[in-house]
Amino acid sequence: MSRSFLTPFLAGLVCGAALAGVASMLLQEPAAPLDAPQVAAQAEGVRRLSAQEVLAELAQAQAPAAEPTAPAPVDASTEQPDGVVEQEPEGPPTSMVITTALLMEAQQRAERVRDALENLPGGEDAPIAYQLEAYQKALTDNLGNLPLPDGADKKDLILEAFLWTDSVQKQFANMNPASRQNELNFVRRELGYTDAEVKELAQRDAAREARWQNGSAYTKERHRAAANLEGEALQKELVRLREKYFADEASTIAAEERDGFFRYESPRIYGRN
Amino acid sequence: MLGSRMIRIVAQCGLALVLVAATTACRGGAPRRADAANDDVLFIGDSIFALSFDIEENLEAQFATTFRSYTASGARLSASGVAPSVRSQFTSAERANPNSTVVVMNGGGNDLLFPVLMSDPQRCLTVSPTAPLSATCTTLLNTVSMDLTNFLGTLRQGGVTDVIYLGYYFTKNASGGGLTGNTPLGRLRQAVDFSAMALAQACSRVQTATFRCTFLDTRSAILPADIVADGVHPNPSGSRKLSNLIAPRLQPLL
Numbered sequence: 001m002s003r004s005f006l007t008p009f010l011a012g013l014v015c016g017a018a019l020a021g022v023a024s025m026l027l028q029e030p031a032a033p034l035d036a037p038q039v040a041a042q043a044e045g046v047r048r049l050s051a052q053e054v055l056a057e058l059a060q061a062q063a064p065a066a067e068p069t070a071p072a073p074v075d076a077s078t079e080q081p082d083g084v085v086e087q088e089p090e091g092p093p094t095s096m097v098i099t100t101a102l103l104m105e106a107q108q109r110a111e112r113v114r115d116a117l118e119n120l121p122g123g124e125d126a127p128i129a130y131q132l133e134a135y136q137k138a139l140t141d142n143l144g145n146l147p148l149p150d151g152a153d154k155k156d157l158i159l160e161a162f163l164w165t166d167s168v169q170k171q172f173a174n175m176n177p178a179s180r181q182n183e184l185n186f187v188r189r190e191l192g193y194t195d196a197e198v199k200e201l202a203q204r205d206a207a208r209e210a211r212w213q214n215g216s217a218y219t220k221e222r223h224r225a226a227a228n229l230e231g232e233a234l235q236k237e238l239v240r241l242r243e244k245y246f247a248d249e250a251s252t253i254a255a256e257e258r259d260g261f262f263r264y265e266s267p268r269i270y271g272r273n
Numbered sequence: 274m275l276g277s278r279m280i281r282i283v284a285q286c287g288l289a290l291v292l293v294a295a296t297t298a299c300r301g302g303a304p305r306r307a308d309a310a311n312d313d314v315l316f317i318g319d320s321i322f323a324l325s326f327d328i329e330e331n332l333e334a335q336f337a338t339t340f341r342s343y344t345a346s347g348a349r350l351s352a353s354g355v356a357p358s359v360r361s362q363f364t365s366a367e368r369a370n371p372n373s374t375v376v377v378m379n380g381g382g383n384d385l386l387f388p389v390l391m392s393d394p395q396r397c398l399t400v401s402p403t404a405p406l407s408a409t410c411t412t413l414l415n416t417v418s419m420d421l422t423n424f425l426g427t428l429r430q431g432g433v434t435d436v437i438y439l440g441y442y443f444t445k446n447a448s449g450g451g452l453t454g455n456t457p458l459g460r461l462r463q464a465v466d467f468s469a470m471a472l473a474q475a476c477s478r479v480q481t482a483t484f485r486c487t488f489l490d491t492r493s494a495i496l497p498a499d500i501v502a503d504g505v506h507p508n509p510s511g512s513r514k515l516s517n518l519i520a521p522r523l524q525p526l527l
Contacts, residue, residue: 183279
């Protein structure tokens, strides 16, 4: 592919997606690749390029160049389905090509992290430490330089993404409370939490555990009452049970149940709720 | 030549980082206003308030007074982070002055948005604006709703009598939806809908004879034109609309 064709081709291919890519970067939205090359390729009947291919071909095309070739003309604005017109960001089109390709690559890397989370090695049978190592490797390989908020937020988000993994939660659910707490403490330390933070979070875990134990005991009694009583007798018993188990929160729990929501029968996410 | 372009890229990425930092930064933990002309009213919440403070300033101008404000950009409802959580904002405010009885607040938006920004492990982005939410995302949003329920219980126990909760509106297609059809934040529509339902229920469930919680549904009021280019935060017209929704609920409590 000659340089004279390639540069306007690439510019035309990617500049239209520049607003999407840049805005997505601003929002750090790595989860959903915009797949701009596919869209543009479909529209123009040309072959599909990955972000890496865009970068590679661009680098090859630019190597001997002193000045960039003018890009193909593109519409300066993009109308959204809701009728709002977004202006394209200002800047040299060629740098936008590079930027967009880099951004798409960042999104693809984030996708790979999510894939890694959803396919942790060993499923429910492998040690959590082993799975954490695989997750950390995916993070290092793919998101090592992804701009995320500095500090605790990043650490928390990385931890939470791991804790929301099905196989990890199933393993937690099969552990006794002490073992589970040990594993949670280990995971947090591995992800950079200080001893003081681990201790504080363990206290929150203990409070949550007590709340769920209390809720589980209530739920068992509630089911027993529902099996043996009906009508006004059942309602009176439920009022008594809610006051016994939840004291000041009894009216709130009753309101939830009137809406058909039973919080202690909803999924438990250890380390989170 | 390529070097200068790379510098430009770095500059653009740097701008992105600055903007991201602006949406998550706080002012070193210091509240916007700990002591006010009207200490009965306390504002707590996230960057919908704190990025510009326009909402608070509009209301202060309208009622010719000042209110206490501990809102902070980047705040999540209960979880720790760079910014003080909404729960910890209240704790700090109570420590300074435990006499506020009216709380104007939001919270929970970043509990949804931040995971979406970090590979969306709960899959809250739907494939289209009408596609159903994943079960994991509904679990997340129910968890946030329960966090709010528990927090409102804390407010009730802390002597608060009235809460005005400002709900979240639909995020805007910030990424140029014309090209892709479904840009990322437009794909949060289902999550925002579910979240509005769950948070409104949390508000209604904690009400007692002495504790009122009013949920303000902003979804039909805030249009894409009321949101800045990041697709999330209100511009001056958006903040004005949000202030106008709060004002009639706040006025009888002053």
